[in-house]
Amino acid sequence: MNFKKITRYIVLGVLFFLPVTFLLFLYPATHHYEPLDVVNETVMDLDGFSSDSGETIVLKNHITVLGFVGNAPLDNLISTSNLKELVYDKFKGFKRFQVVIVAPIGTEDAVKELKREIASYEDLRFWHFVFAEPNKIQRLFFSLASKTDLNDDLSSNHVFIIDKDLSQRGRLDDRTDKEIEKDKPVYGLYAYDGIEVAEIKNKMSDDLRILFTEYRQRRKGEFDSEARRASDLNAVN
Numbered sequence: 082m083n084f085k086k087i088t089r090y091i092v093l094g095v096l097f098f099l100p101v102t103f104l105l106f107l108y109p110a111t112h113h114y115e116p117l118d119v120v121n122e123t124v125m126d127l128d129g130f131s132s133d134s135g136e137t138i139v140l141k142n143h144i145t146v147l148g149f150v151g152n153a154p155l156d157n158l159i160s161t162s163n164l165k166e167l168v169y170d171k172f173k174g175f176k177r178f179q180v181v182i183v184a185p186i187g188t189e190d191a192v193k194e195l196k197r198e199i200a201s202y203e204d205l206r207f208w209h210f211v212f213a214e215p216n217k218i219q220r221l222f223f224s225l226a227s228k229t230d231l232n233d234d235l236s237s238n239h240v241f242i243i244d245k246d247l248s249q250r251g252r253l254d255d256r257t258d259k260e261i262e263k264d265k266p267v268y269g270l271y272a273y274d275g276i277e278v279a280e281i282k283n284k285m286s287d288d289l290r291i292l293f294t295e296y297r298q299r300r301k302g303e304f305d306s307e308a309r310r311a312s313d314l315n316a317v318n
Contacts, residue, residue, distance in 0.1 A: 116295045117242070117288050120271050121226035121249035127181070129217055133192060133210040138181060144292060145243040146180045146285075148275065149222065151236025154188055154195045160238050160275025165199045165208070167282045168289065173207050175293055177245065180208045185215055185235055225249055226271045239272035240281075242288060250292055252284075 124140065132138045140147070146168060150157040164180065172178045184192050192210045199205075213221075215235055222231045226249055231237055242250040255270035273285040 115291075117250045117291045118253045118269075119244075119248045120251040120253065120269060122247070123224050124243050124247045124249050125221050125224040126247060127211055127213075127221070130183075130211040130213045131186075132212070133189070133196070136209075138179075138209045138211050140181070140243050141247055142245050143177045143179050143243075144175070144245060144289070144296070145178075146240055146289075147183070147225075147243055148180070148240040149183045149218065149231065149235060149237045150188075150192070150195070151232060151234040152185055152188060153234060153236070154184055154191045155198070157236055157238075157275075158195060158198055160240075161195060162199050163275050163278055163281050164240060167278065168285060169208055171286060172289055172293075173204065178207060178293075182208075182210050183218055183221065183235075184210060184212055185218060186212045188212070226251075228271060237272075238274055238276050240275050240285075241272050242285070242292065244292065245296070250288065252288070255284075 126140050127138055130138065146164065148161070148164065150161065154161075161182070169180050182192075189212065192212075196205070196210065218235050219231060222237070225241055227237075227239065227241075229237065229239060244250055249271065251272070252270040254267050256265055256267060270284065274280050
């Protein structure tokens with residue numbers, strides 16, 4: 082067999098096996114995709130809240146990252162900056178995505194200063210500050226599933242993912258592979274600590290990507306949302 086024939090067979094072999102290999106890599110990604118868990122279905126919307134822009138801001142029909150900065154918004158500059166740089170800047174181009182930060186009425190001037198601190202000439206069209214009386218803020222927070230309480234000043238380092246149906250998203254089982262191997266007790270992740278860069282950068286960013294993938298599948302008619310939601314809530318209960 083001469084050199085030309087050998088070369089031809091090698092080229093044909095590569096052309097045949099390359100697409101097959103590519104499909105094999107795609108197969109696990111397609112068939113082992115797990116949507117982001119529903120951990121709570123009782124999230125309140127923002128009825129009676131005002132906004133810094135004067136617009137009516139709602140959670141319904143949006144994918145929302147929800148946070149609380151309390152009576153001293155500037156004290157939460159670190160967590161707010163982490164959220165801006167590690168989440169908002171990545172996802173602000175996605176359809177129906179928004180960040181909503183809650184503060185009490187009377188903190189508008191402090192919120193303006195906080196906004197100037199995080200803006201850095203960036204587009205904040207999809208970042209909203211909303212204001213309400215303390216009792217409404219508490220009711221909103223209590224409608225969320227959380228392992229921590231709202232601080233006395235109505236702030237929290239934790240931020241939440243809310244889907245278009247006013248359901249809270251997170252992880253029913255947040256154990257590491259090693260913890261699963263050792264059969265450690267199951268624990269969930271319902272909120273993300275804004276102070277912990279690794280948690281925001283890795284876990285929250287990953288979870289938002291998964292949620293956007295779910296909605297993309299919904300648009301294509303490839304996702305059974307009712308079956309998935311029932312399964313998630315049964316696991317919570």
